[in-house]
Amino acid sequence: MNLIRKYILLLILSLGVSVVSAQSVIPIPQHMEKKSGRFVLTGNTKLYTNLKGKERKILTDYLSALPIKFEKGSKKDSKNVLSLLLENPSKLLENPSRTQVGATSESYTLDVTADQVKITASTSAGLFYGLQSLLQLAELQSDRTYQIGGVHITDAPRFAYRGFMLDVSRHFFSKEFVKKQIDALTYFKLNRLHLHLTDAAGWRIEIKKYPQLTNLAAWRSKALWKDWWNGDRKYTNRNEPGAYGGYYTQDDIRELVEYARIRHITIIPEIEMPGHSEETLAAYPNLSCAGEAYKNADFCAGNEETFVFLENVLKEVMDLFPSKYIHIGGDEAGKAAWKTCPKCQKRIKDEQLKDVHELQSYLIHRMEKFLNKHGRNLLGWDEILEGGLAPNATVMSWRGESGGIQAVRSGHQAIMTPGGYCYFDSYQDAPSLQPEAIGGYLTLEKVYSYNPVPDSLSAAEAKLVYGVQANLWTEYVPTEEHAEYMTYPRLLALAEVAWSTPERKSWPDFRKRVEKANATLASKGYAPFDLSKEVGRRPECRVPVDHLAVGKKVTYNAPYSESYVAKKETTLTDGHLGDWTYGDGAWQGFISSRGLDVTIDLEKDTEIQSISGGFMETVGPGVFFPAEVIISVSSDGVNYTELKNERYVIGKSTKVEFKTISWEGTSKARYIRYQAHPSKETGGFIFADEIIVKGK
Numbered sequence: 302m303n304l305i306r307k308y309i310l311l312l313i314l315s316l317g318v319s320v321v322s323a324q325s326v327i328p329i330p331q332h333m334e335k336k337s338g339r340f341v342l343t344g345n346t347k348l349y350t351n352l353k354g355k356e357r358k359i360l361t362d363y364l365s366a367l368p369i370k371f372e373k374g375s376k377k378d379s380k381n382v383l384s385l386l387l388e389n390p391s392k393l394l395e396n397p398s399r400t401q402v403g404a405t406s407e408s409y410t411l412d413v414t415a416d417q418v419k420i421t422a423s424t425s426a427g428l429f430y431g432l433q434s435l436l437q438l439a440e441l442q443s444d445r446t447y448q449i450g451g452v453h454i455t456d457a458p459r460f461a462y463r464g465f466m467l468d469v470s471r472h473f474f475s476k477e478f479v480k481k482q483i484d485a486l487t488y489f490k491l492n493r494l495h496l497h498l499t500d501a502a503g504w505r506i507e508i509k510k511y512p513q514l515t516n517l518a519a520w521r522s523k524a525l526w527k528d529w530w531n532g533d534r535k536y537t538n539r540n541e542p543g544a545y546g547g548y549y550t551q552d553d554i555r556e557l558v559e560y561a562r563i564r565h566i567t568i569i570p571e572i573e574m575p576g577h578s579e580e581t582l583a584a585y586p587n588l589s590c591a592g593e594a595y596k597n598a599d600f601c602a603g604n605e606e607t608f609v610f611l612e613n614v615l616k617e618v619m620d621l622f623p624s625k626y627i628h629i630g631g632d633e634a635g636k637a638a639w640k641t642c643p644k645c646q647k648r649i650k651d652e653q654l655k656d657v658h659e660l661q662s663y664l665i666h667r668m669e670k671f672l673n674k675h676g677r678n679l680l681g682w683d684e685i686l687e688g689g690l691a692p693n694a695t696v697m698s699w700r701g702e703s704g705g706i707q708a709v710r711s712g713h714q715a716i717m718t719p720g721g722y723c724y725f726d727s728y729q730d731a732p733s734l735q736p737e738a739i740g741g742y743l744t745l746e747k748v749y750s751y752n753p754v755p756d757s758l759s760a761a762e763a764k765l766v767y768g769v770q771a772n773l774w775t776e777y778v779p780t781e782e783h784a785e786y787m788t789y790p791r792l793l794a795l796a797e798v799a800w801s802t803p804e805r806k807s808w809p810d811f812r813k814r815v816e817k818a819n820a821t822l823a824s825k826g827y828a829p830f831d832l833s834k835e836v837g838r839r840p841e842c843r844v845p846v847d848h849l850a851v852g853k854k855v856t857y858n859a860p861y862s863e864s865y866v867a868k869k870e871t872t873l874t875d876g877h878l879g880d881w882t883y884g885d886g887a888w889q890g891f892i893s894s895r896g897l898d899v900t901i902d903l904e905k906d907t908e909i910q911s912i913s914g915g916f917m918e919t920v921g922p923g924v925f926f927p928a929e930v931i932i933s934v935s936s937d938g939v940n941y942t943e944l945k946n947e948r949y950v951i952g953k954s955t956k957v958e959f960k961t962i963s964w965e966g967t968s969k970a971r972y973i974r975y976q977a978h979p980s981k982e983t984g985g986f987i988f989a990d991e992i993i994v995k996g997k
Contacts (some may be wrong), residue, residue, distance in 0.1 A: 326814070327814055328817055331805060334454075338414055339449065347375075347382040348371035363432070407430055408422060408427050410432045410456070412452075413438070413453075458490065460768035461801035463493060464716070464768060466497060467773055470496060470499060471785075472775045476556065483560060494566055496569070497573075497774075498570055499533075502529070502580070503548075508618075511613070571629070579595075590638035590639065598633060599639065623696075628697075630682060660948065666692075677955065695715065695716065696909065706757065714766075722743070725792070726738055726777065740924065748771075752798075768799060774876075778816055789819065789829035790819045841923055842879055846877070853902055853903055859891065862986070873990075878915060879915070897927070906971050909967075909994045911994070911995040922986075923983075926980055927949065928978060929948045931974075932976075936969070938972045944966065
């Protein structure tokens with residue numbers, strides 16, 4: 302058995318032969334109508350396809366890996382036959398049922414009767430996706446045959462780009478593991494695998510012209526990213542004892558690209574620039590502003606050697622990856638060194654740029670011209686908008702949807718991947734019961750609820766939303782099992798968001814289907830989150846809290862963060878406590894040196910027995926409990942009496958923690974001032990959800 306047939310057999314045996322019903326297809330087809338009768342696949346079933354050449358061989362190899370041997374069929378066969386028929390695109394449009402969902406290169410129809418199964422499409426990709434639905438519909442019988450209930454399906458994807466990003470820099474994952482994930486992407490009709498190949502934590506692709514990238518930059522002193530990041534952040538020679546890392550050879554990449562190609566998946570490589578480049582600058586310090594290792598995180602944009610290096614790297618990358626897009630990162634560049642670097646300042650002056658933001662735009666524009674010259678397009682995170690967007694670039698919007706909206710309104714395509722819906726490094730259930738994560742709280746239901754086309758877009762602008770992508774960042778995901786645990790089943794929800802139109806989606810129905818799919822994944826070697834153990838929302842946030850301050854005016858003596866406004870001035874007295882994440886709209890963020898400092902007006906002198914504030918801490922993203930809390934009261938709003946002044950030790954937990962800091966006693970006042978100050982050592986955010994005032 303050749304290698305392709307071996308992996309096809311693994312896929313079908315692991316995913317396609319579980320006992321499922323017609324209601325178990327993920328993503329849900331655009332039109333699905335149950336019909337009478339059942340087709341039985343046996344060793345006597347005939348196979349006919351009018352595909353030719355390489356496409357025919359790939360498809361027939363795929364089918365021949367089933368543990369059923371098909372007999373050779375012909376165009377005339379009408380009974381006990383599986384027909385895979387390529388039809389002319391213009392002919393597809395003649396059938397109205399096919400235009401209800403819009404005919405695309407990935408459209409297909411699937412008809413199952415007692416006599417035959419017929420899949421028709423205008424391309425081999427369409428036939429392939431029809432096969433994925435057929436595999437999900439097949440029910441394995443005790444006699445090793447397969448039964449498929451009568452059905453008529455017309456189907457097409459909502460978006461052309463349906464992606465998943467795997468971060469292999471923070472923790473390296475094997476080639477075999479990547480193939481295993483490609484198999485799952487295939488089954489659920491995702492068609493892009495974005496590999497985050499380079500970052501501070503390690504360079505993961507062989508570049509022959511620059512061997513130090515894999516001799517040094519691919520290896521670090523500690524295996525766990527957190528230990529390394531909080532430690533010396535040093536790189537080490539690959540042969541040093543204890544060196545952690547790895548990389549894909551160019552032959553590995555070719556193998557992965559081909560493996561994905563025959564499954565109609567495109568692999569998109571990401572080579573980070575100008576930021577997140579500490580590992581590269583350790584190996585080639587001449588490309589940094591300081592000219593020394595461990596001094597800078599950004600490439601020196603004023604140094605012409607930087608562009609020679611980047612172009613040489615991208616030449617080798619383009620030789621390996623035939624993808625239309627090459628992702629250049631572009632996110633979170635600090636640019637601090639550029640402000641004082643003589644070379645960068647000279648570049649700004651020579652190119653008549655305003656500032657370092659326009660200098661970053663200059664770098665992005667140059668790289669885009671280089672990629673365009675070689676027939677490729679540039680893809681980057683939404684920071685590439687800063688200083689002016691390169692003419693042909695596509696924006697991947699991760700800091701909410703604003704970057705994507707800005708891109709499409711300027712005539713560019715956008716891929717929506719906002720952290721609040723698409724970042725799978727967040728906790729998916731009660732944090733205390735989950736493995737350590739970077740923070741946040743993203744449930745299966747919330748992923749499923751996402752609509753990648755914002756309501757604010759016009760019909761013309763909506764067409765420029767090219768697709769949607771889920772991202773698994775792996776700072777806190779050190780093992781392959783953990784990576785799958787964070788990915789599944791949330792990726793199945795994203796698959797349905799990407800493929801199915803909103804009117805076809807139903808959360809209760811999806812929840813039933815995904816439980817079956819999850820069980821199948823688990824039984825075949827994947828490690829998904831067990832939905833039967835899901836706790837769900839934080840109990841405290843499920844029921845409103847009634848107290849004396851509900852609806853009362855709050856005066857902010859220090860501002861809340863514009864990034865986490867929650868319900869603005871009504872947040873802290875609306876009677877609602879927050880969920881497991883600070884991004885849920887109930888938690889309000891404070892980032893100034895004064896932290897939280899508010900005054901609540903109870904409107905009249907009131908007997909008070911307790912005053913409490915609710916806080917959360919998640920150290921990974923820089924969210925801390927207050928280091929000092931002062932609670933004071935006043936009858937006139939001028940003269941205050943302190944009821945509590947206490948300091949706390951913070952930042953010790955690796956979990957998401959919640960704390961209520963209270964005063965209890967007897968007092969009478971109209972005004973309550975609650976102050977929660979951050980630590981001078983750690984700084985960071987303070988998040989509060991409610992200040993609860995209780996009386997007699």
